[in-house]
Amino acid sequence: MDDKLIFEKSSNSRIAYDFAEYEHKYALSDKYQRKEELLFPEVSELDVVRHFTNLSKKNFGVDEGFYPLGSCTMKYNPKINEELAGLRQFNNVHPLQDEKTVQGCLEIYYNTSKLLEEITGMAKFSFAPCAGAHGELTGLMVMKKYFEERGEFNRKKVIVPVSAHGTNPASAAVCGFEIAVCNCVSDGCVDVEMLKGMLDENVAGIMLTNPSTLGIFEKDILTISKLVHKNGSLMYYDGANLNAVLGYVKTIDMGFDIMHINLHKTFSTPHGGGGPGSGPVGVREDLVKYLPNPIVEKKNDKYHFVYSKKSIGKVSTFYGNFNVVIKAYAYILSLGKEHISDVSRLAVLNANYIKESLKDEYILPIDRHCKHEVVFDGIKDHKVSTLDIAKRLLDYGYHPPTIYFPLLFHETLMIEPTENESKETLDGFINVMKKIAHEDIEVLKTAPHTTIVRRLDDVKAARFPKVKYRDLL
Ligand SMILES: Cc1ncc(COP(=O)(O)O)c(C=O)c1O
Numbered sequence: 001m002d003d004k005l006i007f008e009k010s011s012n013s014r015i016a017y018d019f020a021e022y023e024h025k026y027a028l029s030d031k032y033q034r035k036e037e038l039l040f041p042e043v044s045e046l047d048v049v050r051h052f053t054n055l056s057k058k059n060f061g062v063d064e065g066f067y068p069l070g071s072c073t074m075k076y077n078p079k080i081n082e083e084l085a086g087l088r089q090f091n092n093v094h095p096l097q098d099e100k101t102v103q104g105c106l107e108i109y110y111n112t113s114k115l116l117e118e119i120t121g122m123a124k125f126s127f128a129p130c131a132g133a134h135g136e137l138t139g140l141m142v143m144k145k146y147f148e149e150r151g152e153f154n155r156k157k158v159i160v161p162v163s164a165h166g167t168n169p170a171s172a173a174v175c176g177f178e179i180a181v182c183n184c185v186s187d188g189c190v191d192v193e194m195l196k197g198m199l200d201e202n203v204a205g206i207m208l209t210n211p212s213t214l215g216i217f218e219k220d221i222l223t224i225s226k227l228v229h230k231n232g233s234l235m236y237y238d239g240a241n242l243n244a245v246l247g248y249v250k251t252i253d254m255g256f257d258i259m260h261i262n263l264h265k266t267f268s269t270p271h272g273g274g275g276p277g278s279g280p281v282g283v284r285e286d287l288v289k290y291l292p293n294p295i296v297e298k299k300n301d302k303y304h305f306v307y308s309k310k311s312i313g314k315v316s317t318f319y320g321n322f323n324v325v326i327k328a329y330a331y332i333l334s335l336g337k338e339h340i341s342d343v344s345r346l347a348v349l350n351a352n353y354i355k356e357s358l359k360d361e362y363i364l365p366i367d368r369h370c371k372h373e374v375v376f377d378g379i380k381d382h383k384v385s386t387l388d389i390a391k392r393l394l395d396y397g398y399h400p401p402t403i404y405f406p407l408l409f410h411e412t413l414m415i416e417p418t419e420n421e422s423k424e425t426l427d428g429f430i431n432v433m434k435k436i437a438h439e440d441i442e443v444l445k446t447a448p449h450t451t452i453v454r455r456l457d458d459v460k461a462a463r464f465p466k467v468k469y470r471d472l473l
Helices: 045-057 079-085 099-120 132-149 167-174 192-198 221-230 239-244 285-290 322-358 386-395 423-437 441-445 458-463
Strands: 124-126 157-161 178-182 203-208 234-238 258-260 281-283 295-299 302-306 374-377 412-415
Touching: 079 322, 099 124, 099 239, 099 281, 099 295, 099 302, 099 322, 124 295, 132 167, 132 203, 132 234, 132 258, 132 281, 132 285, 157 167, 167 178, 167 203, 178 192, 192 221, 203 221, 221 234, 234 239, 239 258, 239 322, 281 285, 322 374, 322 423, 386 412, 386 423, 386 441
Parallel strands: 157 178, 157 203, 203 234, 234 258
Antiparallel strands: 124 281, 258 281, 295 302, 374 412
16 A cells, blocks of 8 residues: 555645755754655645644634633633744754754753742753653652652652542552542642641652642641651642742742643643643752753853753653743743733632622532632532533533533532633623523533534543544545
């Protein structure tokens, strides 16, 4: 079979764009130059444009409308970041080039680490991990190595609260830890009394995100970190919700030792199937030596890759997703020190505005000041399920909030408006949510009515996904 036929739209000798002018531009030695021809589909430019334009119309993105997907922070990505990351000077470098020839790129790694250090108080960041969950795994590998070096091989347990993001226990398990689950009390915070009883010589650490996935700030965080440290264990911060406290609280001041940041959430780069991610891991001073190799340091005004003998090693090819780092760097610089806290201030204001506006129609299980997201437990008169509400929102042109997560309530509806949305957008969404609360049950149970595909069988969609473009026609 002709290799090209693996591409569904390929047809021999059709051509869209000639890459010849870019050949041999990389400063790479012969050893690393590609020997075989690269396999591309053979399609005309018009076919390519139509193919991707039509596919994009079948999707929904934050550039089209409100996307309040709780926990995922689907916020607008300023186009200037894309422009900068798309500069040829960045796109045409190769990770195997000599460090002398990529000083600008190393400077971006170095400077971005410095900014994150200032924001969080950590001593150094590694940009090797390519997603939040990847950052968790990397951070836990650092934790494991720390205890191995100290000969404390008994520390095999990681405590995770019930309100944790699902990736936390998963990452701990992948890293070889046993998971111990700690409950929350009625205000959504960690049950400190239960935690006290769980801490023993076998506990390596606790993984916490603050604010939690309930959007609630862990008010006992200093007590928790004191207890954990007294036990000789470490505090791991899932920094995926850093966008709620940016510029207000330094992670190190809450008592955390290791953390990751979801650059693709907090610092506005595409997220959720939208592109590559980045989950840089930051650590306190004495743990820097365990970070993945290499990290970038500056000496005599030059930037260098530095390798540590005690490092956990490599966790990804080369140096992580560089383009994501450029976007985050641009985003932080464009806000500057004076405006970085506006991100959290407005994200929190918007979430609380939605909370207060909808609490007459929707059940609010934790009625206290929330941070960047608000959790409801379905509609007050229970006439329809959260799934029905989510499906009906599609008819009104809104991406639904996250549903049935966290697992603490039966009809969870987690709304995260982000800082970018105007009051008019929020009011439009609130009005529709209120309208849905009074709509005909049959209309809600059979929604959506206006989308390309109607209500899908969720189980079948997961078991037999249609991933080819022809399946969508
Ligand atoms: C609190 C929290 N932790 C971890 C993650 C995992 O991040 P990623 O999807 O990049 O692996 C997320 C994702 O949104 C999150 O919200």
